[in-house]
Amino acid sequence: MYDSGKIIAGLLIFVLFVTIPVWYNRGSAGAVPDLELPKDAKTCVLPAAEIRAEHMKLLNVWRDEVLRDGERGTFEVDGKQYQKSLMLTCMKCHTSKVRFCDRCHDYTSVNPYCWNCHLAPVE
């Protein structure tokens, strides 16, 4: 192979460059975030595993039903009535955005735009 020195050096630089996210963050994989759960509510609108995985989709469904289709009624889970609302349902139990939403979103490095418009409870 001609110019093997240059080629191998170039390849090395390339590999280092594309793996920046890995080595830049090495060893800093933080502990699983410690979420502050509501004290006075024991149940959510879905079982924990499901709401964890699907809450963003559920919020989109709610959004479309309430805002676009005008279906604003409540629904019942375990004998309790809920509105289809982030601000008026989710955040009434999860009263801290910082110690609930943000902790997980920061950990998973997602940046949902909900809060550009919606108002988090005062903390």
Place this chain on the structure above:
Amino acid sequence: MFEKALKGNKYYWMWLAFLGFFIAVGVVSYLRQYYVGLTLTGMTRDVSWGLYIAQFTFLVGVAAGGVMLVLPYYIHNFKAFGRITILGEFLAIASLLMCMMFIMVDLGQPLRALNVILHPTPHSMLFWDMCVLWGYLILNALCGWVILTAERKQVAPPKWIYFFVYLSIPFAFSIHTVTAMLYCGLPGRHFWLSAIVAPRFLASAFAAGPALIVVMALILKRVANFDAGKEAIDKMVTIITYAAITNVFFLSLEFFVGYYSDIPGHQHSLQYLFFGLEHHGHVYNNLVPFMWGFVILFLVGISLITHPYTRRKSDLWLGIGCASIFTAFWLDKGIGFVLAGFLPTPIHEIVEYYPNINEIFVTLGVWATGFFILTVLYKIALGVEHEIEA
């Protein structure tokens, strides 16, 4: 073929660097706008479209103008356009890219632009405009590239490409018609609500587009040793002449309708553009100089490109004539048409629009990007031409 764009003389690189500077300024200005918001433009609640959409509207015309080379060459077999058809196609590509950039910088939520495709809405003219603009861009890129490649190999272009060449002709008309329909279908905006907007747009496009191509061809003759040929230039000047006169004729019809019918709504915008609009004792006239600039430049341009001496004997005068027509129609459509349509506002107030400096920098940046792309594309096209000659 891209390697052709990587070899050039000192002036080529200086020109690209010059454009690159404005691109950089535009990018920085756009980032400011992106993070602060469109409050960094001169637009308001009342004049809610400004320089960006006006440039977009004008450049759709420049893109459509390329068809004035494609149509005579492919439909009427006008051989003299053979060498320069590619200039028209590449100009269309650069103009369309500028159009799309102007739309993107105008959006309040640019990251959501794909919503137009995710939630297609056939009753919105903006949806159709997106379809025809993308269609025309793809057609031009495809036809230009395939035909240039064939030329380089010195073989006839493949037969199938002619289907797309012919398809691109109605597409050229459609892009400017649909762009006119963005405006002329809106109730309550009298200046725009006119069936002649689409024909007027086309007429102005078929003057401004070819005028720019003539200027380009004359510059390329001096700096790139590329001669479009006397016959081709002459024919284009004829096309420009008729199209330019048609545009102004259509505009004069608007004047007749407004002032003879004496219906205030049909006069207000024309009055505002050309004479200044009086409202509660104050005369609003910030666009008047631009519109008289349009009239004067049109008269100068049309004289230069029709007088036999300046038209045939002197490249310089011909170039100035075509540049005047181009600038005149830019003032007419790229400034006046869009801004005046918003006045008076629906509740009969007059709010004048003054572009913000940041907005002007973004606009310059987009124009510079367009000319950068155009330069590179022309460099490739001419590189191929020279290779064949050699």
Place this chain on the structure above:
Amino acid sequence: MDTNRRNFLKVAGISTLAGLGGTTIVNRLIAGVDEAHAAAAAGAEMEQKAAETIRYGLVIDIKKFQQDPSLGEKAVNACHQIHNVPKFPEKRDEIKWIWMTHFENAFAESPNLYQDEANQTHLLPILCNHCDNPPCVRVCPTKATYRYEDGIVGMDYHRCIGCRFCMAACPYGSRSFNWRDPRPFIENINRDYPARTRGVVEKCNFCVERVQAGLQPACVEAVGDSKALVFGNLKDPNSEIRQILKEKQTIQRNPSLGTIPSVFYIV
């Protein structure tokens, strides 16, 4: 995964149903998915019914706003407070849902050389007309603005791309754009209603969030018993608003454009 999705769909389906059918039916249906399907069909039917039986409208009594100029201020403030409408220091950033203006501005298409004094000097409120044939909905390229079955023209701020085509199309100047982040300019924030983000268009929503929950719009509530604003169902021949329209002569803003507004003015 499969069970997750089914449960998810169940909640989605149930919540849809609840919105339309009320809670008693929900109790019975909570167990099964089949029933949820039936309910969805019932929901579509209900919606169809709403289109036939409901069209919300507003009557504005100009005389009453002239007699008591404080009414206008009350209506505007109530609306802007409840919907988190920002107040900018510069006019060029301005956002307004409902505002007071002169007769000659509101009814610019019917000028009068010798206008009566009251209309020359006093103000009247204007807002989105909630047209039956809304040009803004026609031009929106993403369906971010749309007409509910009950006649209210709504906005989906999540979907709006900020092209401002609707602002060019609206012949009443009812729409505003968020040229900058509105949050720092909201005076008294209402934490039961969202704010907006920069780069989207907004306008009066006829208090759809209140009306569809059985309340009156905020502006109507604010003017109290003065009857300066009367809100109601235009399709119900026995409604108060229809009685007023039967008894009094009313005008509409620029009706010749064929937009068929839902807002009427008693001159």
